[in-house]
Amino acid sequence: MSTESISDRREHIRSISVTALSALLGVGVAVATLMLAGDWAGDPEAVATDTRGVVLVLTAILAQFILYDFTSIYGEDEFGVKHYLFIVFMTFSFWFLTLGILLTAAFQG
Secondary structure, three states: HHHHHHHHHHHHHHHHHHHHHHHHHHHHHHHHHHHHHHOOOOHHHHOOOOOOHHHHHHHHHHHHHHHHHHHHOOOOOOOOOOHHHHHHHHHHHHHHHHHHHHHHHHHHH
16 A cells, blocks of 8 residues: 555656756747847747747757656656657647747737
8 A cells, every 4th residue: 555655745746847848948949049039029930930939949859758757757667659749748848838928929029
């Protein structure tokens, strides 16, 4: 009984950690995309068509795969396709939505 609760707690902390890191990296990469673009308040369309932001988000996604493999956060558990897709979806979604909100706010202001 106590072994199951420790295992369940470990899995819960692991899933929270993976979700939080994916979300924070997505938001951070969106801010970095804006900083890399320069004068984004004057021309939001230029930021939206800049491909360096896509390269940044792909780099963040690959860095997470390497980090999880290096730290062995999954231990003996299988790191399957579902986990890869979750990390890609979360990081890209947070990047895309944060970038869209920031560009809309700059365009309105």
